[in-house]
Amino acid sequence: MEIEIATIGGYEEVGRQMTAVRAGDDVVVFDMGLNLSQVLIHDNVETEKMHSLDLIDMGAIPDDRIMSELEGDVKAIVPTHGHLDHIGAISKLAHRYDAPVVATPFTIELVKQQVESEQKFGVENDLVKMDAGETMTIGDSGQVELEFVNVTHSIIDAINPVLHTPEGAVVYGLDKRMDHTPVIGDPIDMKRFREIGREGEGVLCYIEDCTNANKKGRTPSESVARRHLKDVMYSMEDYSGGIVATTFSSHIARVKSLVEFARDIGRQPVLLGRSMEKYSGTAERLGFVDFPGDLGMFGHRKSVDRTFKRVMKEGKGNFLPIVTGHQGEPRAMLTRMGRGETPYELEDGDKVIFSARVIPEPTNEGQRYQSERLLGMQGARIYDDIHVSGHLNQEGHYEMLQALQPQNIIPAHQDMSGFSSYVNLCESEGYKMGRDLHVTRNGNLIQLTE
Secondary structure, X not given: OOXXXXXXXXXXXXXXXXXXXXXXXXXXXXXXXXXXXXXXXXXXXXXXXXXXXXXXXXOOOOOHHHHHHOOOEEEEEEOOXXXXXXXXXXXXXXXXXXXXXXXXXXXXXXXXXXXXXXOOOOOOOOEEEXXXXXXXXXXXXXXXXXXXXXXXXXXXXXXXXXXXXXXXXXXXXXXXXXXXXOOOOOOXXXXXXXXXXXXXXXXXXEEEEOOOOOOOOOOOOHHHHHHHHHHHHHOOOOOOOOEEEEOOOOOHHHHHHHXXXXXXXXXXXXXXXXXXXXXXXXXXXXXXXXXXXXXXXXXXXXXXXXXXXXXXXXXXXXXXXXXXXXXXXXXXXXXXXXXXXXXXXXXXXXXXXXXXXXXXXXXHHHHHHHHHHHHHHOOOEEEOOOOOOOOOXXXXXXXHHHHHOOOEEXXXXXXXXXXXXXXXXXXXXXXXXXXXXXXXXXOXXXXXXX
């Protein structure tokens, strides 16, 4: 059976991930994401109203025109998790394919919300839920099977999909860290990865996220970030002024920790910002997290400002606003606070907790710098980098290679310079560029078997 890989998006940047795998006549698309940096650069552009070809030309969504060169029919669109760089283009591209979107329940719910909020393209693909540990037959031959393996990442309900073919398995390894003590959900299923490496024809190809391949050691568990956050927040227990926290809205485990520790130090937490309300509300509704019944979640600007007025009236020392804006996004709550555009008045000595790192990309770095400067000019004290990454460091990569023993490797989720550390790591394990280690760009085809 012919196995061919189309590297469509995410092979020249971090963002707009999209990869297609053809097994005979059956094609499965993994991820269909947005390049958030390109959207941020065009901050005054309403991308939801633009034509897909214009979005492709501006680099916001994957250029999927290479799909016309694949000799087969798309049977499924499979996002690995709910981050926008993996699902953000589904509402703009999925209508081109007569195939269901297959994902875990939390991811499916986020896709559904994304599609409903953008009706321009009339996306009507079926949305099919599949849990980690389950399988699905792909196509009519009965020879190709899709499996979801549980992984841990900075968002709940993440998986690595595996396409089992007569030639061996194709493992799509974006995005994960090796967390054996997560705050929410089950640990990464390394037992299953090791089994896949030993079954049948083994692993024909492993497509891997290279984000932290230049960092030594192991990525710490989310439980480590939780302990760090607890230590920081408990140190503020006797502070009577304002404390504000920000983190990734999609990072439900971190939001959960912030909510719990706020109550421990005698403050009422409140979630503010559209994405904060969206992700936490969805996670609670689906039963992934149990927040206190009186936890306020407010996304609309008027309701957010009403909440800020209440906080100022009843005393900043009684509340912990948990807000959007960890990357300094221009329209996010924390950025507005820094510009003095909300009823919340920052004063000398107020604490701002960034439970997130800056995404290493010039647009984000510039915006975050500006946000911190604005906050500092109002007297705020910054608590930075209370975080652990959602991606594998070097030892995690070595462990995955040892578990899977893949015949071929395709680095992803970086640009050319970002691939270099992972290439060196793979070559130290006996792989060779141009033979079984395939460094590629967006829009290329790699034929693995004939």
